[in-house]
Amino acid sequence: MIVTTSKPLDEVLDYISPYSNIFIVGCDGCTQPPRGLREAKILSQLLELGGKLRNKNFNFKVTTVAKQCDSYLTASALKPQIDGVEAVLSLACGIGVQTLAELFPELSVFPAQNTHFMGAEEREKGILEERCAGCGDCLLALTGGICPIARCAKGLLNGPCGGSANGKCEVDPERDCAWSLIIERLKARGKLELLEEIRPPIDYQLKGWRFTP
Amino acid sequence: MNEQLTEERAAVEINEDYCSSCSICSTLCPFEAIKRDTETGKTFLEIEKCQVCGICYSDCPAKAINIIYYDMDSLTKYLVRAKQEYECDELVIMCKGSAPDFAGIEKLFGVTKFIPLSIPCVGRISEEVFLKAIVMGIKRIYVLACDEDYCRFDRGSQITKRKILALNLLLDQLGYGTEVITLKRNSLKVKVDKDLCIACGNCVFYCPYDAAKLDSPGAVSFDLSACKGCGLCVAMCPALALDLENWEEESISTLISKLLSEMKPPKILVFRCQWAVFPPLDEEFNQNVRFIDLPCASRVDTFHILEAFQKGVDGILIASCSEEDCKQEGASKNAQHSVTILGERLKQIGLQDRLHFCTVAPRYSGSFDRELEQFSKKMEAIYLEGGKE
Numbered sequence: 097m098i099v100t101t102s103k104p105l106d107e108v109l110d111y112i113s114p115y116s117n118i119f120i121v122g123c124d125g126c127t128q129p130p131r132g133l134r135e136a137k138i139l140s141q142l143l144e145l146g147g148k149l150r151n152k153n154f155n156f157k158v159t160t161v162a163k164q165c166d167s168y169l170t171a172s173a174l175k176p177q178i179d180g181v182e183a184v185l186s187l188a189c190g191i192g193v194q195t196l197a198e199l200f201p202e203l204s205v206f207p208a209q210n211t212h213f214m215g216a217e218e219r220e221k222g223i224l225e226e227r228c229a230g231c232g233d234c235l236l237a238l239t240g241g242i243c244p245i246a247r248c249a250k251g252l253l254n255g256p257c258g259g260s261a262n263g264k265c266e267v268d269p270e271r272d273c274a275w276s277l278i279i280e281r282l283k284a285r286g287k288l289e290l291l292e293e294i295r296p297p298i299d300y301q302l303k304g305w306r307f308t309p
Numbered sequence: 310m311n312e313q314l315t316e317e318r319a320a321v322e323i324n325e326d327y328c329s330s331c332s333i334c335s336t337l338c339p340f341e342a343i344k345r346d347t348e349t350g351k352t353f354l355e356i357e358k359c360q361v362c363g364i365c366y367s368d369c370p371a372k373a374i375n376i377i378y379y380d381m382d383s384l385t386k387y388l389v390r391a392k393q394e395y396e397c398d399e400l401v402i403m404c405k406g407s408a409p410d411f412a413g414i415e416k417l418f419g420v421t422k423f424i425p426l427s428i429p430c431v432g433r434i435s436e437e438v439f440l441k442a443i444v445m446g447i448k449r450i451y452v453l454a455c456d457e458d459y460c461r462f463d464r465g466s467q468i469t470k471r472k473i474l475a476l477n478l479l480l481d482q483l484g485y486g487t488e489v490i491t492l493k494r495n496s497l498k499v500k501v502d503k504d505l506c507i508a509c510g511n512c513v514f515y516c517p518y519d520a521a522k523l524d525s526p527g528a529v530s531f532d533l534s535a536c537k538g539c540g541l542c543v544a545m546c547p548a549l550a551l552d553l554e555n556w557e558e559e560s561i562s563t564l565i566s567k568l569l570s571e572m573k574p575p576k577i578l579v580f581r582c583q584w585a586v587f588p589p590l591d592e593e594f595n596q597n598v599r600f601i602d603l604p605c606a607s608r609v610d611t612f613h614i615l616e617a618f619q620k621g622v623d624g625i626l627i628a629s630c631s632e633e634d635c636k637q638e639g640a641s642k643n644a645q646h647s648v649t650i651l652g653e654r655l656k657q658i659g660l661q662d663r664l665h666f667c668t669v670a671p672r673y674s675g676s677f678d679r680e681l682e683q684f685s686k687k688m689e690a691i692y693l694e695g696g697k698e
Contacts, residue, residue: 105657124507130547132507134612137549141615146658160548162507219514222646 097128097216098189099224100209108139108185109146111206112154115183118143120208121174121196122160123188128217128224131187131209133160139187139208157181164192171199178203213246232303238290240281245298247274253295317673319356320377321366327373328352334365334374339463360634361587361671362462363433377674378587379428384438387590388445391424399423400442403453404431405583406461406604406636407495407538409555416555417493418451429587429671432465432472439476439490450490459496459537461584461636466494497538497604498554503528505550512542512551517638539637540608544647556604561613568599569620575692577685578617581628582606584636587671597685606630607640611651614664618655624663624688628677631668641668662687 112118122136129135140156147154161173164186174196183204186193190211197205213226229246235253236243245251249267255275259266263276282288323334323343330352335343342358343365345351366376388400401414401423408414408427415421424447428434431454442450452473460466473492481487499520506528512521513529520535521542528550543551543558552558569576573596583602592600603609606629614625627648635641648666655664665684669676 102654105654109658124509124548130509130511132509132547133505133549134547138611138615141612141619142654142658145615145618145655145660149659 097126097214098191099212099215099226100127100129100131100189101212102139103208103210105142105146108206108208109143109150109152111204112143112183112185113147113150113152115204116153117155117180117182118157119174119178119181119184120156120158121164121184121186121188121192122158123164123186123192124160125163125165125188125192127187127189127192127209128215133158136160136187139185160187164188165195167195167199170195174199230303231298231300233298235295238293238295239278240285240287240290242274242278242281244274244278247272247277253297317675318377319354319359320361320672320674321354321356321359321363322375323352323354324373324375325351327371329371329373331370334369337364337368337464337468339364339465356672359672360462360584360636362430362465364430364462364465364468367433367435367438368468378671379433379590381435381437383590384426384434385441387426388424388438388442388447390591391426392445392447395422395424397422397424398446398448399451400426400447400449401451401453402426402428402431402434404455404465405429405602407455407459407497408453409495409497410560413555414453417453417495418491420449420451423451426590429583430460430462430465432460432462432468434469434472436472436476443480443485443489448489452490452492454492454494456494456496496536497540497556498533498536499531499538499540499542500552500554501529501531502550502552505548507548507550509547511545511547515541515545515643517541517640537637539605539640540603541605541637541640541643544608544610545643553604553608556608558610558613561601561610562616564601565613565617566620568601569617569622571596572599573597574621575623575685575688576621577624577626577681577688578622579626579628579681580606580609580613581677582630582641584634585628585630585669585671586677597688598681605637605640606644607637609644609648611647614648614651618660618663623692624665624684626681626684627664627666628669628680629666630670634668634670662691 120136120140122132124132136158140158161170164170184196185206185208186196187208193207214228215224215226217224226246231245248255249265256273260273260276263273265271265273282290330350332345335345340358340360342355363376366374399420405427431452454466454469457466473490477487477490480489508528510523513523518535518537520532521529523529540553543553575597577598579600580603581600582605609627629641629644632641645666652664667680
């Protein structure tokens with residue numbers, strides 16, 4: 097899922113202050129933590145309270161769509177509700193914001209989130225961590241299901257580097273060394289020989305920028 | 310335990326002068342808080358384990374147990390007062406843990422006009438109270454208890470059943486018939502709006518009782534026999550698709566508006582967990598403070614808090630059980646987490662210090678009052694400061 101964090105409310109208030117009729121659009125898709133109807137409603141309440149302190153009254157309309165990145169779904173859900181709206185505040189990832197901006201070129205469309213990475217949530221600990229960098233040339237089969245591009249701070253393909261100590265990364269002592277994890281995993285599977293092959297750099301042309309499904 | 314706590318008055322005490330060491334209380338106590346010293350033969354109470362259910366109080370044959378909440382005296386006074394106030398002869402005694410709002414009571418018992426008596430556990434109501442009520446002229450008594458396997462005081466619901474059976478037999482012999490007292494069981498349950506559900510699985514993760522299932526694509530379904538009505542999933546649902554039957558979001562919103570209209574600034578609204586604070590039956594209201602009793606602190610909803618701020622409340626206090634005392638698994642922890650996150654966001658718009666989460670327990674009578682007093686002082690100061698600008 098795509099991991100986002102909420103923008104500081106001051107920043108959002110700065111964006112929307114020139115406008116009065118604001119449409120807040122949540123996304124029920126893959127944004128994590130969830131940015132659906134509840135988050136949209138809460139954001140409208142917080143912005144109303146924040147607006148009052150700036151002597152600014154807003155009219156908020158709140159809704160959510162199944163996936164903001166789906167232009168068809170989003171258009172059919174939002175077009176009937178767009179009359180009178182001056183600005184749109186999107187709770188989706190950066191992709192959703194761009195879809196909305198394209199759908200409503202005449203309106204101001206603002207992001208309410210910062211988009212970070214494709215990650216997974218460790219529910220018990222309440223932690224979201226990057227897991228995939230979308231490189232276009234998946235090598236998880238060779239690394240015991242642990243992605244060194246997303247999880248090694250240096251994106252090394254032939255790790256670990258000299259900065260790995262006690263299973264942690266030199267960049268951040270809280271961060272697991274991805275290569276240390278890979279070695280442990282391969283050891284457990286009895287596949288350590290996979291490490292003997294030197295891997296050439298990733299071919300980033302494979303990442304691509306457009307596909308026809 | 311620090312000194313401040315030990316100095317406080319415990320809500321339950323054993324009066325050694327009256328105690329005959331019969332051990333009924335230690336046998337009945339669901340929390341093993343009452344024990345008998347094998348050497349001295351004396352019965353003693355470990356207050357830290359006590360959850361103040363009151364079962365020992367009402368069943369002590371020697372009247373050797375003192376309790377602060379809902380003792381014989383305050384229950385009798387309440388009944389006398391309430392009988393005049395409500396002008397009717399039907400009484401509904403309900404467990405707070407399972408009681409729906411008043412409209413829900415109507416649906417359950419078919420009574421529209423009744424004297425409500427809402428207490429933490431109906432198992433604590435002694436036979437004497439029932440008989441006194443009947444002597445006072447009350448014709449029918451409806452008892453609403455939690456389902457036996459949900460009873461948060463473990464044995465309260467069971468004890469109620471036996472008590473009522475015996476009481477009805479007794480009343481029949483006295484010529485009152487067999488149906489003076491009716492027992493019903495109820496538990497709050499979640500309901501899903503399938504049109505709003507986005508099948509995200511949040512409730513499946515948060516439900517402490519594995520009641521939420523996401524087996525088939527589409528929408529979540531709940532095993533209602535496992536649901537204990539804590540409301541945690543409702544407060545965590547990102548799609549606003551869940552609600553508690555007879556404890557709906559809307560009714561809390563309506564209550565917020567009503568309470569705020571009665572108050573004078575600085576207005577303080579308290580959301581309190583029914584297990585953390587036992588309000589006295591003759592609770593007096595200060596014009597600055599109003600209370601909303603929730604089935605569990607985990608039902609405190611971020612948007613109810615914000616709604617109250619939007620409607621002009623100055624401060625919100627949330628009184629919850631501590632993690633150790635929490636009657637619902639992990640509910641207190643989750644409630645605190647949500648409130649902390651919201652507090653951070655309120656800070657960003659200049660509403661810092663307006664929201665406070667505290668953990669209290671009824672075992673010390675003053676713990677909640679002290680929290681409220683401190684918070685009130687803070688709100689008063691903020692309010693006066695704001696007035697000068």
